[in-house]
Amino acid sequence: VHPHFQNRGIGTHMYTFVLDWLKGQGMKVISVSTGGDPSHAPARRAYEKAGFTCAIPSVRYYLEI
Secondary structure: HHHEEEEHHHHHHHHHHOOOHHHHOOOOOOOOOOOHHHHHHHHHHHHHHHOOOOOOOOOOOOOOO
């Protein structure tokens, strides 16, 4: 949600709409992922507010060559 329109329930409404639609389509489990660093904290809060539970933290490895 654009910063000028945050804190008005728009994001919550969007999550509710999509999750209800997916459930109506027969979806049983929904999985999302995001980074664990501080810059992704707003996304994690939004997922938790929408009812998602943090399951297993994941670790990514990379190598620049």
